[in-house]
Amino acid sequence: MSTLNHNLNNEPIGFFDSGVGGLSVYSKFRKILPKENTMYFGDLANLPYGNKSKEELIGYARSILNFYKEKRVKAVVIACNTSSAQAYDTVKNEYNFKIYPIIQSCAKVIASQNNQKIGVFATQATVNSGVYTKELKKYNPNLQVKEIACPNWVEIVETGSYKDDSAIYDIKKHLDEMRSFLPDRIILGCTHYPYLLPQLNTFVPKGLFIDPAEIFVEYIKEDLKKLSLLKQENLEFQEKIYVSAEPQSFIEHSKIFYKIQELPVVINLNN
Numbered sequence: 400m401s402t403l404n405h406n407l408n409n410e411p412i413g414f415f416d417s418g419v420g421g422l423s424v425y426s427k428f429r430k431i432l433p434k435e436n437t438m439y440f441g442d443l444a445n446l447p448y449g450n451k452s453k454e455e456l457i458g459y460a461r462s463i464l465n466f467y468k469e470k471r472v473k474a475v476v477i478a479c480n481t482s483s484a485q486a487y488d489t490v491k492n493e494y495n496f497k498i499y500p501i502i503q504s505c506a507k508v509i510a511s512q513n514n515q516k517i518g519v520f521a522t523q524a525t526v527n528s529g530v531y532t533k534e535l536k537k538y539n540p541n542l543q544v545k546e547i548a549c550p551n552w553v554e555i556v557e558t559g560s561y562k563d564d565s566a567i568y569d570i571k572k573h574l575d576e577m578r579s580f581l582p583d584r585i586i587l588g589c590t591h592y593p594y595l596l597p598q599l600n601t602f603v604p605k606g607l608f609i610d611p612a613e614i615f616v617e618y619i620k621e622d623l624k625k626l627s628l629l630k631q632e633n634l635e636f637q638e639k640i641y642v643s644a645e646p647q648s649f650i651e652h653s654k655i656f657y658k659i660q661e662l663p664v665v666i667n668l669n670n
């Protein structure tokens with residue numbers, strides 16, 4: 400990141416994800432740093448990210464980062480594990496604002512908790528990258544990590560089909576596979592998965608799961624403080640929500656985590 404030479408404190412922070420998942424992070428951010436001006440981009444035209452190639456994911460990340468560059472953001476939060484795993488390393492030095500990836504920002508705290516075996520539920524692209532295992536072992540080489548891909552879970556969340564028999568069956572199937580590893584804790588390594596906590600909780604206690612969102616937001620807050628980038632003026636916060644498609648569906652399925660006040664603006668990023 401090169402140095403930013405004008406006062407950026409009151410500029411917005413941009414968030415993005417493939418859909419409503421990143422709101423599980425965004426909603427916590429709004430609670431912890433309520434004064435900040437924020438933007439959220441849900442890339443529903445390219446959903447799901449989990450079955451896309453590295454090249455495609457880098458392309459989506461660049462399009463959204465370029466959009467945020469035009470909006471003169473002071474930072475961007477990748478509220479998406481898949482993009483953090485597959486695109487962040489390639490794009491991280493291409494912009495003159497700070498970019499926060501969820502996996503790399505939370506690994507140190509999670510790895511230093513008192514666990515021997517950690518499970519990770521994530522998208523296929525995140526599991527393929529091996530970034531969770533790499534990042535966690537960087538801070539705790541003795542940790543045993545098992546990553547399991549749950550390819551249908553994003554669709555269950557985006558369509559709100561939590562209660563369908565096929566959804567319950569799929570959730571239980573991956574949970575059973577993970578439980579045979581006897582994990583101390585399981586990371587919800589996709590920002591859509593915290594929406595499934597009530598369903599997961601019908602089989603196991605909620606405390607088994609780590610939703611990295613809170614650790615992530617605390618990390619961002621401390622870093623913005625360190626960089627003297629926190630908003631200083633006590634003005635009313637401004638928020639803008641963008642999607643690349645399906646604004647109605649976005650509003651409908653985001654309700655569990657965040658109440659969106661107005662219809663999101665549809666932006667075609669042409670990627």
Ligand code: DGL
Nearest residue numbers: 417420448449480481590
């Ligand atoms: N919510 C995202 C993640 O954290 C992307 C899920 C997807 O679109 O497949 O990985």
